[in-house]
Amino acid sequence: MKTPLTIGQYLINQLHAHGVRHVFGIPGDYVLGFYDQLSRSKLRVINTCDEQGAGFAADAYARVKGLGAVCVTYCVGGLKVANTTAEAFAEKSPVVVISGAPGMKEREKNPLLHHKVREFDTQKKVFEQLTIASTVLSDPQTAFQEIDRVLHAALRYKRPVYIELPRDMVSVPGIGFHRPSGLHERSNSKALQAALTEAVAMINSARQPVILADVEVHRFGLQGELLKLAQRANLPVAATILGKSVIGEHYPFYLGVYEGAMGREEVRRYVETSDCLIMLGAFMTDTNLGVFTARLDQGRSIYVTSEKLSIRYHTYEDVQFKDFVRGLLRAKLRRRRLGSIPRPAVAKSFKMTPGRDITVQRLFQRLNAFLDDNTAVVCDVGDVLFGATDLYIHRRTEFLGAAYYTSMGFAVPASIGVQLANPKSRPLVLVGDGAFQMTGLELSTSVRYGLNPIVVVFNNAGYGTERPMQDGPYNDVATWRFHRLPDVFGAGRSFMVQTEDELDHALHEAHAHRDSFALIEVMLDPHDHSPALQRLTERLGRKI
DSSP states (O other), X not given: OOOOOBHHHHHHHHHHHTTOOEEEEOOOGGGHHHHHHHHTSSSEEEEOSSHHHHHHHHHHHHHHHSOEEEEEOTTTTXXXXXXXXXXXXXXXXXXXXXXXXXXXXXXXXXXXXXXXXSSTTHHHHHHHTTSSEEEEOOOTTTHHHHHHHHHHHHHHXXXXXXXXXXXXXXXXXXXXXXXXXXXOXXXXXXXXXXXXXXXXXXXXXXXXXEEEEOHHHHHTTOHHHHHHHHHHHTOOEEEOSTTTXXXXXXXXXXXXXXXTBTSOHHHHHHHHTOSXXXXXXXXXXXXXXXXXXXXXXXXXXXXXXXXXXXXXXXXXXXXXXXXXXXXXXXXXXXXOOOOSOOOXXXXXXXXXXXXXXXXXXXXXXXXXXXXXXXXXXEEOSSHHXXXXXXXXXXXXXXEEEOTTTOOTTOHHHHHHHHHHHOTTOEEEEEEEHHHHHHHGGGHHHHHHTTOOOEEEEEESSSOTTTTTTSOSGGGOOOOOOGGGHHHHHTOOEEEEEOBHHHHHHHHHHHHHOOSSOEEEEEEOOTTOOOHHHHHHHHHHHTTO
């Protein structure tokens, strides 16, 4: 007789079926039973130093792999991943948040159990605001269906979901077997055809059509379709900050990053003078739009996301993002001559000056020359992010940054998720000293699991993004000897550099060191900034 499938095992099986191979988290008594099942499953548990590190790692894993999972205990663990889940929601990253919880029988008569905040459903209410779907697996008759429903929502909307698993339900057999429904929801065929007809006519009659590609092209796995569309019709493509590396930057039709007045003037002018701007999966955020300095005319735009489709001032309902993009690919678009278009600056060999103090601008120039086909750039928030928009990324999906929600502390734990999701890539982590102090000890997790990121710490003695807006002692951080961390972890190599030749030497040595992490602490003037950050902070400073 076949052994009945338990609720916990069914959840594990479904995660595996959807491509998840690693689960990030920290155990606790309410989730130990499920952790025991995980340890005996095909999934590998990755224990991080802190729950927030686990959340950021799962977020990055989801961005590369298509679905991520973080598993924590009730409230003291769950509420620590509220921030990372909020980021995943804001930036459309499908993370499954699994939280252990007190057993259903334990909840009778409403006792004051440890970790409880107010009511037993308080944590679920919090996550209802941060996820696209949520459930408590409290009933064996509906548990399988609820798991399928919630996972379907994560993949359909590319947003996080919440699954609460009471500890006395983990090993309970589910009743019945529910076969998951298909993930592709059909478009209204008439609405789709009408939208494509209008869009094709607009594109074919345009003098200067341009594609502005953003993060949803990543999330819905449409990079291949975007590339074919651009190649067939010879359509120029620009990306946003959040969508950087949505397409390889070596293609002749790639313009660079569009970010309103923050970006390169020639890219801004080309995009904003287009008479047919095709915005694919674009987030109209303040960061993407250069603090709303963008000048994009709706009357000359095709705007399609997973939630909206409008062409000029017409709105079409019930048209799926994937169907519209693939419909454009099949349509008879006029192939045009590319002509003279802006192009990103190709990385050149770096000619260092021995003894010359390193500046932010020169640092990025050296990093640009350092990148290769196997490098995945993982950026934290601040000048590291804005300065990195000019890096020349070789392949698609090799640049990750929290460019909308902008939570500090993302990059170091994110590099764990990136490398586990794609072991062929080696993360180059760009992080400020302030952000590193929040989550940088997750390098210990990298050591534990045999990972080898190269971490460049921009040490400018504080929160460098804020100094040009409004400076004060609140922007200072404690002085750390970052380059001494290998002594703490018992692994890794580190360098402290102040000059261009020291940086050059450190990068060569870091590249050659493959056994574990390499950390390069770059000493920078606290008042030195990238040109992009200078433009941004000047504009933000006027708003304070």
